[in-house]
Amino acid sequence: MIVEMKRLMLVAHKADEANILKALQDIEAVQVLSISDEEKPSDALDKVELRGAKLTYSLEAIKPYAKKAGMLSPRREETLQEVMDRIDAGVELSGVLEDLVRKKNNCRAEQEKNFSLISALRPFENFPYPMEKYVQQKHVHFFLGLVAQKDVPLLQAQDYLSIELYSEGSTVSALVACHEDDAKNASSFLKSIDWTDVVFPKMEGTPRAAMKLLQDRNEELEKLILEITEQIKAHAQSSAIIEDAADATRIERDRLKAATELKRTMATFALEGWVRTDEIEKVQSAIEKVTDAFNLDVRDPNEDEIPPSVVKNNKFVTPFEQVQTLYSRPTYGGIDGTPFMTPCYVLLFGLMLSDAGYGLLLMLGSWLYIKLKKPTGMSGGISRVLYWGGLSTIVWGVLLGTFFGLSLKEEIGLFPLWFDPMTDSMTMLALCFGLGIVHILFGYVLKMKVAFSKKDWQTAIFDALSWIFIISGLVMYMLPLLGIALPEVLSKIGLGMALVGAALILLFKGRGKKNPFKRTIAGFGELYNISSVLSDILSYARLFALGIATGVIATVFNQLCAMLMGGSGILKILGILIACVLLVALHLFNVAINTLGAFVHCARLQYVEFYGKFYEAGGREFTPLGYRTKHIQVTK
Amino acid sequence: MDGTVLATLGAALAAVLAGIGSAIGVGIAGQASAGAVSENPELSGSCLVLQLLPGTQGIYGLLIAFVIASGAGLLGGGAAITVQQGWRYLFAAIPIGFGGLLSAIYQGKVAVAGINMVVKRPDQSGKAILQAIMVETYAVLALLISFLLVTGI
Numbered sequence: 001m002i003v004e005m006k007r008l009m010l011v012a013h014k015a016d017e018a019n020i021l022k023a024l025q026d027i028e029a030v031q032v033l034s035i036s037d038e039e040k041p042s043d044a045l046d047k048v049e050l051r052g053a054k055l056t057y058s059l060e061a062i063k064p065y066a067k068k069a070g071m072l073s074p075r076r077e078e079t080l081q082e083v084m085d086r087i088d089a090g091v092e093l094s095g096v097l098e099d100l101v102r103k104k105n106n107c108r109a110e111q112e113k114n115f116s117l118i119s120a121l122r123p124f125e126n127f128p129y130p131m132e133k134y135v136q137q138k139h140v141h142f143f144l145g146l147v148a149q150k151d152v153p154l155l156q157a158q159d160y161l162s163i164e165l166y167s168e169g170s171t172v173s174a175l176v177a178c179h180e181d182d183a184k185n186a187s188s189f190l191k192s193i194d195w196t197d198v199v200f201p202k203m204e205g206t207p208r209a210a211m212k213l214l215q216d217r218n219e220e221l222e223k224l225i226l227e228i229t230e231q232i233k234a235h236a237q238s239s240a241i242i243e244d245a246a247d248a249t250r251i252e253r254d255r256l257k258a259a260t261e262l263k264r265t266m267a268t269f270a271l272e273g274w275v276r277t278d279e280i281e282k283v284q285s286a287i288e289k290v291t292d293a294f295n296l297d298v299r300d301p302n303e304d305e306i307p308p309s310v311v312k313n314n315k316f317v318t319p320f321e322q323v324q325t326l327y328s329r330p331t332y333g334g335i336d337g338t339p340f341m342t343p344c345y346v347l348l349f350g351l352m353l354s355d356a357g358y359g360l361l362l363m364l365g366s367w368l369y370i371k372l373k374k375p376t377g378m379s380g381g382i383s384r385v386l387y388w389g390g391l392s393t394i395v396w397g398v399l400l401g402t403f404f405g406l407s408l409k410e411e412i413g414l415f416p417l418w419f420d421p422m423t424d425s426m427t428m429l430a431l432c433f434g435l436g437i438v439h440i441l442f443g444y445v446l447k448m449k450v451a452f453s454k455k456d457w458q459t460a461i462f463d464a465l466s467w468i469f470i471i472s473g474l475v476m477y478m479l480p481l482l483g484i485a486l487p488e489v490l491s492k493i494g495l496g497m498a499l500v501g502a503a504l505i506l507l508f509k510g511r512g513k514k515n516p517f518k519r520t521i522a523g524f525g526e527l528y529n530i531s532s533v534l535s536d537i538l539s540y541a542r543l544f545a546l547g548i549a550t551g552v553i554a555t556v557f558n559q560l561c562a563m564l565m566g567g568s569g570i571l572k573i574l575g576i577l578i579a580c581v582l583l584v585a586l587h588l589f590n591v592a593i594n595t596l597g598a599f600v601h602c603a604r605l606q607y608v609e610f611y612g613k614f615y616e617a618g619g620r621e622f623t624p625l626g627y628r629t630k631h632i633q634v635t636k
Numbered sequence: 637m638d639g640t641v642l643a644t645l646g647a648a649l650a651a652v653l654a655g656i657g658s659a660i661g662v663g664i665a666g667q668a669s670a671g672a673v674s675e676n677p678e679l680s681g682s683c684l685v686l687q688l689l690p691g692t693q694g695i696y697g698l699l700i701a702f703v704i705a706s707g708a709g710l711l712g713g714g715a716a717i718t719v720q721q722g723w724r725y726l727f728a729a730i731p732i733g734f735g736g737l738l739s740a741i742y743q744g745k746v747a748v749a750g751i752n753m754v755v756k757r758p759d760q761s762g763k764a765i766l767q768a769i770m771v772e773t774y775a776v777l778a779l780l781i782s783f784l785l786v787t788g789i
Contacts, residue, residue: 325762327763422787425784425787538777539773541777541780544780545776546776548779548780548783549695549699549779552703552783553695553698556698559702559706593688593695596685600689601769601772603769604769607766
């Protein structure tokens with residue numbers, strides 16, 4: 001059911017603004033709309049956003065060391081006051097962490113620098129003089145550099161040069177000296193051979209001593225880094241404080257953001273927003289607790305205002321709203337498909353997964369997940385959907401399927417209660433198409449319902465009822481042709497219904513058009529849609545195919561493992577051990593991949609084949625001002 | 637010559653063609669999702685689902701290969717089948733072989749596009765999955781036909 005929304009306008013004293021916003025955030029009932037005419041962003045908001053960014057940064061920094069929350073542990077529950085009180089401690093801690101991280105990064109940078117110095121000095125390891133002594137003399141010119149081994153003889157052949165070599169290998173480090181008068185000659189000669197100039201870094205002592213110094217420094221740095229890492233690790237134990245502070249900052253930021261949407265005069269402010277009709281009183285009493293000097297005006301939405309769509313359903317149906325949301329929210333004036341889709345979803349999901357053992361596994365798994373993790377939102381909805389899907393899978397598995405791939409009919413003569421799709425594939429196909437036809441007809445019935453609720457009886461009769469006549473009439477007419485005995489009169493009635501339906505479409509599809517010729521053309525065009533209805537029905541063959549994919553693959557896995565156990569002596573024992581591990585792993589894999597398959601294919605049948613008939617997609621999300629936290633659950 | 641050679645070829649074709657398709661599809665989707673996750677690690681869940689989708693064709697191929705193998709007695713212990721039966725097994729493998737090969741590749745491409753969409757609009761992952769599932773339909777239909785053909789022999 002789509003909840004009726006109202007437009008709310010609140011005017012109150014500026015002095016109460018902060019408290020009123022706090023109260024509204026606490027009840028999570030009002031989506032604040034922007035009516036502000038101020039251009040400048042709020043300084044307070046900037047400050048809070050900066051703080052949030054810093055907290056998130058330090059959370060990232062300690063993430064590798066922090067205690068991981070278990071997959072199944074629920075979010076921590078805390079009251080608003082507890083969370084807010086932790087802001088200061090969190091900011092302080094994150095400041096400390098920020099310093100530590102900066103220090104660590106500095107150490108790393110220095111290490112990098114030293115490493116590159118060391119590798120630059122390495123060719124001159126045997127250079128015997130202190131580097132600071134190496135300066136150009138008055139009458140002697142020095143060249144320091146690397147020369148290719150093949151050019152060394154060339155270098156030695158120049159008799160005006162004096163040469164010292166310090167290393168071996170394909171490039172050789174060398175010091176070349178000459179008289180200042182020959183410096184130009186020497187320089188151009190060096191350019192002609194494979195020579196690279198080298199400049200010593202500004203360090204003292206021989207290169208060997210300098211390298212030792214740098215290496216020692218790096219070892220020191222490494223120790224320092226380890227020390228800092230230990231400190232960060234120690235702080236990581238209290239990551240909960242920063243998480244709380246980050247969530248508190250989020251709460252504050254949302255409230256300040258809402259404050260920027262308000263319109264203000266000298267003494268008052270105005271807030272405009274959407275509220276659910278059934279929550280107006282809640283809003284009223286929340287504000288009354290803050291002040292009695294306010295004016296709350298609630299009205300119906302205007303034509304040009306599109307309210308957000310909120311759906312409300314009973315406890316069983318509510319989780320399936322998430323399946324609908326995955327597709328699209330309903331338009332505000334449309335219909336909420338969830339209550340109608342839910343039974344179809346459960347029914348078809350089970351037929352696709354179709355293995356009683358897997359159903360049991362899925363049901364237990366999602367039950368445990370719900371009990372331990374207490375998920376909310378999307379994951380909460382989907383885990384509950386899987387829970388009911390698991391139940392339906394058990395039922396279908398008992399009726400026609402298998403138990404972990406075992407055909408229990410052969411083992412103990414129990415399953416399947418109804419028929420075995422592996423041997424009776426035509427019956428199975430008929431079952432799938434039959435369910436499909438019912439599903440599609442249900443879609444058309446809902447289209448009629450929507451049309452009637454909008455008092456558009458023409459759409460209901462000519463566009464929906466006509467198709468119901470055609471589809472059900474053709475089915476009744478065709479059944480005897482497929483060898484299913486029906487009283488002859490029924491099949492005649494069926495043919496009649498189909499003809500009436502077709503006539504309705506031919507005559508009235510183009511009811512907007514005056515020209516009878518164009519009208520008939522429009523009718524023929526619509527009648528051609530019979531092919532799309534046919535493909536819709538055939539699409540339900542996937543129910544059978546996915547059932548095969550689960551059951552037969554499970555059987556394949558069982559047979560593989562049975563082969564492993566087929567050895568003799570020690571091989572047999574080994575085989576049994578491996579097979580046991582393998583069986584668990586393979587079946588878990590199979591249940592995971594087929595649950596995914598069943599979930600999405602079943603969703604597709606709802607979205608395309610079912611919703612396609614009546615659903616109006618494109619509603620907006622209702623995002624009331626509230627506590628949108630990431631790490632904790634705010635309790636009242 | 638009895639029909640087992642042909643039946644073996646059929647089983648091999650079903651597994652290998654559909655397997656190649658899935659490998660390509662999952663491969664390209666995996667590359668895209670690695671890029672997406674490096675940008676935003678929180679997307680790994682929905683990216684993983686999208687990457688897995690083109691993987692099912694390989695499983696369907698394996699399934700048909702196994703059904704053929706056990707039906708034709710290739711796993712040992714079965715009576716020899718005739719040449720005509722062998723040909724029928726071979727042809728029965730064609731729908732899932734080629735249907736799986738091509739649908740997995742194209743599904744992989746749609747999954748890549750879907751992952752790119754999820755990077756920009758993380759809240760729209762449901763639609764990305766739905767788009768990829770549209771392609772899978774044809775692999776599912778091919779599987780069904782292959783299965784019916786094999787069991788009919």
